[in-house]
Every structure is written in structure tokens, then in C-alpha cells.
Amino acid sequence: MKMKVFDFVVIGGGASGLAAAITCKRENPHMSVAVIEKNVELGKKILATGNGRCNVANTNYEYYNEVKEFLESIGVLLKQERQGMLYPNSNAAKDIRELLEFWIKKLGIVVMSKTEATNISKIENSSFSIKAISQEGELQISATKVLLATGGKAAPQYGSSGGGYVLAKKLGHTITPLRPSLAAISCVGKFGSLKGTRVHAEVTLQNKRTGKAFNQIGELQFTDRGVSGICVFNLSKNIVLNLEGRDLIEAFSDYKLKIDFMPEFAQEELGNVLKERLKLFGEDSISKLLTSVIPAKLAECILEELAKENGIADISAGDVDSFVRKLARKIKSTEFSVKGVNGWKEAQVTSGGVQGKEVNKTTFESNIVGGLFFSGELLDYDGICGGYNLSNAFYSGICVGRNVAECTG
Template identity: 30%
Template sequence: MKQTSQHHQLIIIGAGGSGLTAAVTARDLGIDAAIIESNDRIGKKVLTTGNGRCNITNESTATGTDEAVALARKYHSNQGAFPLPVLQQFGVRQAIDFFATLGLPLISLEDGRMYPMSLQAAAVLEIFKLALEDRNVPVYFQTKVLDVTYSPNHPRFTLQCQTENEEQVVYTSEYLFLCTGGLTAPKTGTDGSGYVLAERLGHTRIYPVPGIVQLKLDYPYLKELSGIKFEGMGRILVRDEVIRSEYGEILFTDYGISGPPILQLSRKAAYQLAKEEEVILAVDLMSGRTEEELVDFLETHWGIFGHRTVADSLAGILNKKLIPVLLKEAGIDEQLHLLCQDLTWKMKKEFYRLLKRWEFKVTDTNGFTHAQTTAGGIDTEELTTGTLESKLVPGLYLAGEVMDVDGDCGGYNLQWAWSSGHVAARALAKHLSGG
């Protein structure tokens, strides 16, 4: 079987957001960089982000004097403070400028979310493709890294690879960037292989769970609720303590629940479930009113329309599909023709409780194929703060989702890709210059 070999000063494994940014930055700083990519094109996962528009970043935190601090609050890690030094070097404003220099102007839409002006994810990849060509950065496509070894001698890193045609290729380098992503969207190449390579070099993996993903619920009437949307507050409770709350449009599905607030809550739910804790989702259908205001409103409403059935009295107040399920939950189901004037205080009290705190048992999340990010990954305790170089293996750097850093929904995970890729490349350049 034919075997060839190639050597570069820096090899970057993965042509996703972090790998592409690292390659462009490294080459601009005079580093001989090359990319190894298992797919047949760059940035395959980037195409799937932002509903095909590519939510590049989010400018809602880019105000005031503590922009990086505000931005860092959008991220989660076993080391809560770990993302901040990276974001201080390359935050939202730097990302906007970076893409401007590549020829990609951005626009801001809802909630500060920023997209390419064309609103096409493909434009981002086209710009990166041109940038790589302008800088003569080689990309070795359809090449899978099977193994990596480190030596204190030169070359430090030896990568055993295989092409689509089963050709064996050996790549060597003095420096290595792992930009392989996590476990989300395995069809795009983010299949967790980067964890295996990092572990072979001595690193530790923090148990990964799906992040920004839908929740599965144990509830008998999900089919009746499926498709219902409403504006409300969702809260994750563990041992009756609220550990995170989010507001926005919530959607019931035939398996459970979705919508932006649920996606934001999912990380907390996933990790608590992994610890075998009981996780409860409490939904507030009337978050615009306090419980006292809600009671006053419905008491007045039912007083006026006491001659109507309870079900009829709620038309126009609640989604029509919600009404029979809520009445059933409140114990009014067997009395569907019950008039408002005949409601007992016990019935009313239970109905008020459901409107303000309707509780569901969370059994699981949807899997990594439905998740937008991976929570968990290579332990950041083993990386140097602010440079992303391995503390265990000199010359090894990590960037992007492969490490235990993940962001909230809204462009923050791609921002981490750009930030970490850029910072790692600059740190390497500084090292090489003796700075």
C-alpha cells in the first residue's frame, strides 16, 4: 500500500470555524500552516448554523467598558473564568474587524445576532476559501487522522493518516492545533475523534453531553400539546431549587419541549441528568403577571362570565389546544360543562398553580445529531490560560469546541471558534518570535 509524507511547521486538524481562523491568522503571522480535513470541503458544519444564514457572532454584549466580561458570561466551562482571557484578546469587535479584512461585512438582526450581509452561510465559506488561496495554505481533504504521537525531538508530532482511497499518509510538524469540534452533527465530521487524539497525547476528557438541544418529557398528553407555541418562562429545578431560568417562545413537541428558552436550559438539564438527579421543568404560562395579579384577573373574568363554561371562558386567553389538557390536570376534566360560577376554590387554586408553575419531569435530551453544541470536552485545567497551549504537551494547542467551553445560543459558539482559533495562532507566533 502506497505511503507518502508531508511536513509543515504547523498542522491544524479540522477545517471548521476555529481551524480556518487559526490557519488564516497563522499564515498572516508568517507561520507555515496546513490543514487536514476529513470532509471534501471546508466548514461543513458552519453551513448548518443560524438556519443556513450563519450566526457569526452577537453584538449585544459589545457595549460599555467591560465588553469581554459581559461576553464571557455567555460561556460555560469546568473553569468558569477560563474563557475570559481569550475573549479579552479577541472579542466581538475583533471578530467584526477580522471578517471585514477578509471581505465579509456583517449585519445585525434580532437580539444582536450578526450574520453575513448576504444572509448566506455559504458566503462565509467562500470568503475563507479565498483567504486560504490568497495565503497559499494547503488543505488536505478527505484525510482522516488515525493516530498522533509526540516526541521531544524534531519533528515533534507525527500523524498517521488515511485518505478516502485508503492511501496511507504521514504528516509531521513542530506544532499541532486540534480544532476537531465536539460530538454535534457527526455527519459533518464532528464525531468526537479529536477527544481520542487528545487523550492519546495524555489529556483528560470531561464527560460530554448535548448542549443547546430539545428536552424529552415524561408526560401522558404530549400528543395533545404537540405544536402549541406560547411566550413563557421556563425554569430548571433540581431538588426543588431553580438552577436556571429563561424566557421566550416555547414549543411543545410530541417527544417533549423546544424553543429558544428550552435550548438555553438544556445544558443544565443534561448535566444534572448525567449525575442521575431528578430534573423538573417548571413552565410559567403567565409570566407577565404575578400570581396575585393572575388571581385578580381570573376572579374578575369569571365573575363577569360566570354563566359560561370554564372551557369557554378561557377562549382567547389560552391556546385552544391547551385548555382541555390544563382542565384535566386541574381535576376539572370530568366536569367539562362546569360553569365558572360553580368552580370550587380547590379547583381554582390548582388551576392558578398550573398557569404559574406547570411542572414536567425531564427524562432526557435529544441526541448530539440535534444539538447545536457539545457541553464538556478536553479539560481546560490542562491548558494554559490565555494561550490555549497544552500544559502536558509542548507545541500542542486546542481551539474551538474540542475543549470544555460552550456558549449560549445566539452566535456565541461561533464567536468562541473565531476567538480561540485566532488567540492560539497569535500565541504560537509570539512564542516563535521569542516574545
């Protein structure tokens, strides 16, 4: 079997790995650089980011300037939208991938697609020996420096399998607990009638055992199992389960969601608004009370729940003030018990990864194995929605590429 020899081998052809390869080859053109990718094509997961638009970065990311400089250097024309989110001006994720592929080819970087690294070992204190499987059979590869940029376990439909964690562990690294992050939350109850309903809301995730709470405001969308939307995704990363002697259902029950469907109104203020609307429509037209206030399906559900909880079917003979107070409270504070977080297929990122203290925070080189680097989702980093995770993927890759170029002859 013929040995393939390179100065720098990147395992994983996603955003982070490609940024590392391009940066390294640009800064040290004499180096031989290769990318090993198990998929047929490079950057497959990039196509799914930002709903196909590619929320490529965020101006609020700590190292935004470095990411922006790299993206512009490969020809990406960026535009900024709300909350610092950056997209290619074309709104096309495929354009980001196309430009990355262009530079990989232009710089003469070797790409081994449909190839999976199965083992990495350090040969004494010098080079690395990499075993890989391709369609042609087993490959033996030698490299002076190696970057593991294989991605996490989220979105396996794009090729993510978590194989990089296995390789890292074999090399002596600790992997912190892995779980799906930035995913929809399923709740106790029936949500079929609300499926697809969207509403601007303030959502609070609370641990009922500790009292610790996390808060997000944004568009919430009901699913057939619970709630979704960016605000929910961001909250999901804070669900950490205590599984000591308990099953998953019991562990998830530690958490509840409290939803304020009209965060722009104080409860008393909302009560006054509802009271005026009662005067306008009359007490025999309750069905019109919330028309144009909140989505119709949600209004119907809230009124039905209020009737069940308080025995109020109508208020023609009841206490108007009491009804209005209860309705305002229900709109401002509806609670659901958490049943679960959607799994790997629907999660955007992986929470957990190679333990932070085992990786140099500046170069992303292993503190255990010299010449070994980690980047992207393989690291123990999961940011909120809005381009932070892709920013971190690019930034860590850029840092690795720069460091390898400087330290290799």
C-alpha cells in the first residue's frame, strides 16, 4: 500500500476545515495540504444554514473581524440584517460553498472525498499516521500536523456522525457529555390544533428544582408536539438533565416553560384593554374579544382552557372584572411542562465536545498531543442562533490554519 504524505491533513471538509486548509495554504504556499471528507461533496452542511440563506456570521461574535476579513478575502459580499446577523448578499448558502471550493481548487489543496479516517496515531514525537477507507480500499496517510474538523452529531442527514469524538478519545482526550442543542422543545399536552401558529412571545425556561430561569423574546411557533422558533432553540441549550436514578421523562419534568403571549403589555394594562374590548363587543360576543389581539387558534385555545380551569363558559351572569383578570393572566403566563428536546436530526448543533482545558484557546492545538488540532463543532462550544456557531467554526479554522502555516517549514 502506497503511503500518501502531507504537511497538513484536515479531517472534515465543512466550514471550519475548509477555512483552515485555505488559510494555511495561502500563508505558506509551499506546504502540502489535504482535506479528507467522507461525503461525496465538500461543505454539505453549509447548504442548510440559515434556511438555505447561510447566516454566515454575527457582528456580536467576539472575533467577528477575523471572520469577516476571511469571508471577504474569498470573495463573499456580506450584508447585515437584524441583531448583527450576516448573510451573503445573494441570500444563497450554495454561494459560500462554491467560493470555498473555488479556493480549495485554486490553491492546489488535495481533496479526498468519499474517504473516512478510521484511526489516527502519533509516531513517536514526529508525524501522524492516518488510516482511512475510500471506495478504492484502505489508505495510509502520513501528516506532520492534523486537524480534526469532523463536526458534531447534529443533523446526521448531512453526514454528521460524531466519529471525530471517537478519534479524539483514542488520542487521549476527554469528551464532555454530548446532547442535541438549538432544537424544538416538546411539552406535555395536545398541540395539534395549534400546529403552525406563530406569535411574538417572551418565553421563560425554568428548572423547577433549582429555580434557575432563562429568558428569550422572539417569534414562537407551535408544533404538533410543543414549541419551536429561534427563542425556543436558544433556550433548549440550557436544559441539562439530572439522570441520577431517573428516566428521561422524569428528568425532563424538572423543567417548565412559561409563555407571555403579549410581552409588550403589563398584565394590568392588558386587563384594561380587554375590559374596553368587552364594552365594545358586548359580553355575549366573547369570541371576538381576542380577534386581532393574538392569533385566532391561540385565542380559541386560551378561552377554552380558561373555561375548563374556572368553569367559565360565558360571563353574562358572572364577574366581568374577575374574568378579565384571569384572561389577562392566562395570556401573560401560560405554562407547559417540558417533555423533551427534539433529537439529533432536528438539532442545529451539538452541546459538549473536546474538553476546553485540553485545547489551547489561541491556537486550538491539543494540550495533550502536539501537532493535533481541533476546530468547529468538535469543540465544547454551542452558541445561540444567529450565526455564532458558524462564526466559531470559521474562526477556529482560521486560527488553526494560520498557526500550522507559521510552525511548519
